[in-house]
Amino acid sequence: MTEETPNTNSLLNFEIEFDDEEFKSDLPTVENPTLESILNETEDYDSVEDDTSSVISAVQAFKDSGDTTSLSSSDSNRTDRSARSRQKKKIDIKQTVHGSVLKPNRLKNIAAQLHSAAERVDAGMPTAMAVSSLIAIGTSHGLVLVFDPKQVLKWCLGSTAVGQQYGSVSALSFNKDCTRLLSGFAKGQITMWDLTNGKLLRTITDAHPPGSAVLHVKFTDSPVLAVCSDSGGSVFESK
Incomplete structure (x- = not known):
């Protein structure tokens, strides 16, 4: 008895039928691409590049025209503000004006008394001055007028006769x-005065060579030592 072997090909060979109408409503319609449509897509990229290049050209032309305010308004505003700030600082510096080192302020009372002494006792014009807690002014006729801080005359030292002999202060x-x-004179003499009573304490006639004017005379920190210089270029100390 012969056993028949089942034909597997006949078992697998079956057909399944699908109803196209059932799925048409759910699937979107897609057009099949063709070679021509694929090749034409490059034209779109070319148009984008053309548009980009045209925009760049327009921007460059706009910059070349010199009107770039709308393109860089924020940068230009910041630049303008910084420029105005720098300009303002320069203006402030220029407007800062300092006064002179020596501001003239006329001592009217002293000036009036000097003019009066020149007219009344022939005191001469001022030739030397020293300032401390008192004001001393020497004249061309050998007098020394000493004023207090309120410009009141305190002492009139010397005389015109001394001035004729010693020269101007x-x-x-x-x-x-x-x-x-201490008073130095044009002919080389030096006198020392006591300002508590207005008296002459000492006259030095041999401190300088004859005819050499006393240019500077200064007390040192020592109450018994002073230095002086003359027009001959010599410096001396006096005790």
């Missing part, structure tokens, strides 16, 4: 507490 110096005054 060329240098003055107070000591530390303004109790002594």
Whole structure:
């Protein structure tokens, strides 16, 4: 008895039928691409590049025209603000004006008394001055007028006769507490005065060579030592 072997090909060979109408409503309609449509897609990219290049050209032309305010308004505003700030600082610096080092302020009372002394006693014009807690002014006729801080005349030292002998007052110096005054003269003499009573304490006639004017005379920190210089270029100390 012969056993028949089942034909597997006949078992697998079956057909399944689908109803196209059932799925048509759910699937979107897609057009099949063709070679021509694929090749034509490059034209779209070319048009984009053309548009980009045209925009760049337009921007460059706009920049070349010089009107770039709308393109860089924020940057230009910041630049303008910084420029205005720098300009304002320069203006502020220019407007800062300092006064002169020496501001003239006329001492009217002293000036009036000097003019009066020149007219009344032939005191001459001012030739030397020293300032401390007192004000001493020497004249061309050998007088020394001493004023207090309120411009009141305190002492009139010397005389015109002394001025004829010694010449004009060329240098003055107070000591530390303004109790002594040294007066140097154009012909080389030096006098020392006591300002507590207005008396002449000492006259030095041999401190300088004859005819050499006393240019500077100064008390040192020592109450018994002073230095002086003359027109001949010599410096001396006096005790």
